[in-house]
Amino acid sequence: MKKMRILLLGAGGVGTYFCGRLANGGAEVAVVARSDYEVASRSGYRIHSIAGDFEFHPAAVLKSASEYEGIPDYVIVATKVLPDLDLHELLRDAVRSRESTIVLIQNGIDIEREVAAAFPENELLSTIAYIGVSRPAPGEVLHQGAGNLKMGVYPAGISEKARRLADAFGDGGVKCELCEDIRYVRWYKLLWNLPFNPVSVLAGRVDTHRMTVDPGLEKLCRELMDEVILVANACGVALTQQGAEETMEFTRQFPAYKSSMLQDFEAGRPLEVEAILGNPVRLAHQYGIPVPRMEVCYALLKSVNSQKQQEAEK
Amino acid sequence: MKKMRILLLGAGGVGTYFCGRLANGGAEVAVVARSDYEVASRSGYRIHSIAGDFEFHPAAVLKSASEYEGIPDYVIVATKVLPDLDLHELLRDAVRSRESTIVLIQNGIDIEREVAAAFPENELLSTIAYIGVSRPAPGEVLHQGAGNLKMGVYPAGISEKARRLADAFGDGGVKCELCEDIRYVRWYKLLWNLPFNPVSVLAGRVDTHRMTVDPGLEKLCRELMDEVILVANACGVALTQQGAEETMEFTRQFPAYKSSMLQDFEAGRPLEVEAILGNPVRLAHQYGIPVPRMEVCYALLKSVNSQKQQEAEK
Numbered sequence: 001m002k003k004m005r006i007l008l009l010g011a012g013g014v015g016t017y018f019c020g021r022l023a024n025g026g027a028e029v030a031v032v033a034r035s036d037y038e039v040a041s042r043s044g045y046r047i048h049s050i051a052g053d054f055e056f057h058p059a060a061v062l063k064s065a066s067e068y069e070g071i072p073d074y075v076i077v078a079t080k081v082l083p084d085l086d087l088h089e090l091l092r093d094a095v096r097s098r099e100s101t102i103v104l105i106q107n108g109i110d111i112e113r114e115v116a117a118a119f120p121e122n123e124l125l126s127t128i129a130y131i132g133v134s135r136p137a138p139g140e141v142l143h144q145g146a147g148n149l150k151m152g153v154y155p156a157g158i159s160e161k162a163r164r165l166a167d168a169f170g171d172g173g174v175k176c177e178l179c180e181d182i183r184y185v186r187w188y189k190l191l192w193n194l195p196f197n198p199v200s201v202l203a204g205r206v207d208t209h210r211m212t213v214d215p216g217l218e219k220l221c222r223e224l225m226d227e228v229i230l231v232a233n234a235c236g237v238a239l240t241q242q243g244a245e246e247t248m249e250f251t252r253q254f255p256a257y258k259s260s261m262l263q264d265f266e267a268g269r270p271l272e273v274e275a276i277l278g279n280p281v282r283l284a285h286q287y288g289i290p291v292p293r294m295e296v297c298y299a300l301l302k303s304v305n306s307q308k309q310q311e312a313e314k
Numbered sequence: 315m316k317k318m319r320i321l322l323l324g325a326g327g328v329g330t331y332f333c334g335r336l337a338n339g340g341a342e343v344a345v346v347a348r349s350d351y352e353v354a355s356r357s358g359y360r361i362h363s364i365a366g367d368f369e370f371h372p373a374a375v376l377k378s379a380s381e382y383e384g385i386p387d388y389v390i391v392a393t394k395v396l397p398d399l400d401l402h403e404l405l406r407d408a409v410r411s412r413e414s415t416i417v418l419i420q421n422g423i424d425i426e427r428e429v430a431a432a433f434p435e436n437e438l439l440s441t442i443a444y445i446g447v448s449r450p451a452p453g454e455v456l457h458q459g460a461g462n463l464k465m466g467v468y469p470a471g472i473s474e475k476a477r478r479l480a481d482a483f484g485d486g487g488v489k490c491e492l493c494e495d496i497r498y499v500r501w502y503k504l505l506w507n508l509p510f511n512p513v514s515v516l517a518g519r520v521d522t523h524r525m526t527v528d529p530g531l532e533k534l535c536r537e538l539m540d541e542v543i544l545v546a547n548a549c550g551v552a553l554t555q556q557g558a559e560e561t562m563e564f565t566r567q568f569p570a571y572k573s574s575m576l577q578d579f580e581a582g583r584p585l586e587v588e589a590i591l592g593n594p595v596r597l598a599h600q601y602g603i604p605v606p607r608m609e610v611c612y613a614l615l616k617s618v619n620s621q622k623q624q625e626a627e628k
Contacts, residue, residue: 202516202614204621216613223606292537292606299530300516300614307518 003028004168007072007094008058009065011036013133014105015078016045016141018149018174020056025172030060030068032094037063039139049143051173065094074125074165077115078105081275088118095119101161105129105149108275109190110283112154125162126154126182128189134263148175152182187232187239191247193276194228195221197261198297201304205266209256212248220293222248227291231280234287268312271305273298317342318482321386321408322372323379325350327447328419329392330359330455332463332488334370339486344374344382346408351377353453363457365487379408388479391429392419392443395589402432409433415475419443419463422589423504424597426468439476440468440496442503448577462489466496501546501553505561507590508542509535511575512611515618519580523570526562534607536562541605545594548601582626585619587612 004027008019011033023029033040044057062068075094079085095102098121104112105127112126132145151166153159158178169176179185200206203217211217225244232239261271277298284291318341322333325345337343347354358371376382389408393399409416412435418426419441426440446459465480467473472492483490493499514520517531525531539558546553575585591612598605 199614202618204614204618206617206621210617214613214617216616220610220613223609293610295537296534296607296610299528299534300513300518302530303520303524303528304516304518307520 004074004164005070005072006030006074006076007065007068008032008076008078009090009094010077010079011040011045012078012080013135013141013143014129014131015076016056016135017047017049017131017133017143017147018078018105018129018169019058019076020045020047020054020141021172021174022168023056023058023172024054025168025170027168027172028059029056030062030072031058032062032065032068036135036138037061043139045139045141047141047143049147050145051143051147065090068094071097072100074101074103074161076103076105078129080270081106081108081111081272082270083274084270087115091115091119095122098122101125101165103127103151103165104154106275107193107272108279109186110279111275116154123159123161124154125151125159125165126186127151128182128185148177150177150179150182150185152179152185155183156181181237183235184237184239187228187235187237188243188247190228190232190276190280191225191239191243192251194280194294195224196251197259197272197276198301199224200259200262201265201271202297202300205262207256207258207262208251208254212252218248224293224297227284227289227294228280230289231284231287231291234289235283265304265308268308270309271301273301273305277301318478319384319387320344320390321379321382321388322346322390322392323404323408324391324393325354325359326392326394327449327455327457328443328445329390330370330449331361331363331445331447331457331461332392332419332443332483333372333390334359334361334368334455335486335488336482337370337372337486338368339482339484341482341486342373343370344376344386345372346376346379346382350449350452351375357453359453359455361455361457363461364459365457365461379404382408385411386414388415388417388439388475390417390419394584395420395422395425395586396584397588398584401429405429405433409436412436415439415479417441417465417479418468420589421503421507421586422593423500424593425589430468437473437475438468439465439473439479440500441465441490442496442499446571462491464491464493464496464499466493466499469497470495495551497549498551498553501542501549501551502557502561504542504546504590504594505539505553505557506565508594508608509538510565511573511586511590512615513538514573514576515579515585516611516614519576521570521572521576522565522568526566532562538607538611541598541603541608542594544603545598545601545605548603549597579618579622582622584623585615587615587619591615 006029008031011031041061101123103125128150130146166176320343322345325347355375415437417439442464444460480490
């Protein structure tokens with residue numbers, strides 16, 4: 001049987017971890033690397049994982065997608081969602097045939113729309129990663145928590161290609177759950193991401209425990225969740241108050257930790273402001289839903305992010 | 315003629331500057347000093363002022379108000395409004411007779427209520443300072459901008475004692491305007507204080523210029539002003555949209571500078587969260603006025619302040 005051909009764009013912690021698993025399962029994985037290019041092309045990636053360390057030696061390490069030979073079955077995008085990233089340009093060289101399925105493993109809301117519009121003939125799989133992973137040094141990946149995926153066809157459904165990729169993840173040891181309604185899953189995850197990521201930064205660098213026990217912050221997070229539910233419902237996604245309860249309870253039970261946005265902030269990396277807050281605010285405006293609390297957090301976080309980036313450039 | 319007798323509690327930059335001016339005008343001023351006690355009792359205060367440097371040698375420098383001999387005509391309180399400050403306890407030793415008039419030179423809203431309740435027989439003058447002043451070292455005061463006062467009887471009116479004190483300020487070279495409706499003046503000033511002080515800290519340490527040109531922050535500041543107007547109106551204070559326009563325009567015209575709250579934040583000093591945000595939010599709740607934007611800023615700022623204080627204590 002012909003090997004499944006994968007091309008990874010965005011070889012950060014998330015992309016490298018999951019594609020390393022695909023390679024373990026027998027797929028032929030090529031990687032477009034940037035900052036890790038030298039190390040990765042010489043000796044691949046070392047993945048230090050709570051599930052057991054392993055190495056990932058890509059079939060090819062490329063400087064650009066244009067170097068890729070042939071047609072990949074799946075083009076996996078695992079970059080952060082940042083304004084200076086032109087996803088269309090990034091994908092143009094990688095997606096040369098309608099045979100290639102585009103897979104987004106990214107955070108946030110409404111991130112699929114532009115890609116779907118730019119590549120209307122390609123199937124698009126929207127994927128959400130549940131994982132604690134970082135990249136402490138070039139070629140080094142540290143996997144510290146969870147490590148599963150939820151995936152569905154955008155905007156909805158489950159396809160043969162989705163099934164095949166989920167099976168390939170399974171062969172590599174990754175649980176990849178197929179979801180008929182991936183938008184619901186994305187909005188459900190936003191119940192966590194939208195309050196806890198921004199508030200962890202804006203409230204003076206606080207961990208998840210603090211956000212559930214400080215009465216003012218807990219109330220703020222709950223009210224932000226209420227706004228998420230209103231916008232989701234306006235978008236036709238049947239999120240309910242129960243999701244908010246579950247998310248708050250889950251966060252309360254979980255050991256205190258720093259949100260990924262707080263980790264990015266403290267490391268001076270740019271924050272995913274638009275995918276987490278900007279897009280939901282714009283959808284709310286489109287549907288005429290009042291979201292004053294989201295708006296305040298959005299204005300503040302955007303400013304905090306750009307101040308931090310200016311400092312970093314000095 | 316008998317000299318006017320003043321007792322100053324809270325000998326920070328604001329108190330020392332204005333009481334130094336009163337002494338220049340001929341008043342007999344005693345000061346309760348804390349961190350500056352050693353320096354001030356030895357050699358008084360040096361005031362470096364845009365209006366000309368001068369020295370302030372108090373008639374007495376005391377460790378506590380209980381050491382004060384006789385009855386002061388005016389007890390001036392110029393402390394910051396902070397939760398760990400027990401104003402009642404501070405005033406108890408200073409206010410021994412109904413002859414003493416209490417003068418609050420402090421920021422914020424609804425700061426007079428408790429004092430008025432604790433000393434119902436004493437006249438209470440509510441005073442607002444417009445000044446750029448800091449205390450770079452013990453016994454040293456740096457006066458960099460403005461330097462005038464607005465004063466009125468709390469809750470309203472102008473009295474003979476108010477007139478006499480305003481004249482004494484005038485003799486010392488300070489413009490002190492008497493106001494029939496000092497609550498209006500306080501709410502008017504809150505149109506500036508409530509948006510620009512908290513947002514300057516929360517938006518990643520931004521100056522006033524940035525808050526007027528960043529579209530997201532400008533909109534947020536305007537919307538916070540709208541909420542201030544709603545609460546003021548509910549409290550019977552006839553603040554209008556014109557006040558908001560004037561405040562925004564004034565800030566736009568003024569050279570960029572760091573708000574006093576941002577200066578406090580950067581110096582690791584506690585922030586006046588309750589006087590600026592907490593009290594207006596509580597008044598809003600009392601009158602059933604929705605103030606979602608204030609609430610978000612209040613919850614965030616309170617957390618930022620306590621995180622910062624915890625860091626400082628480490």
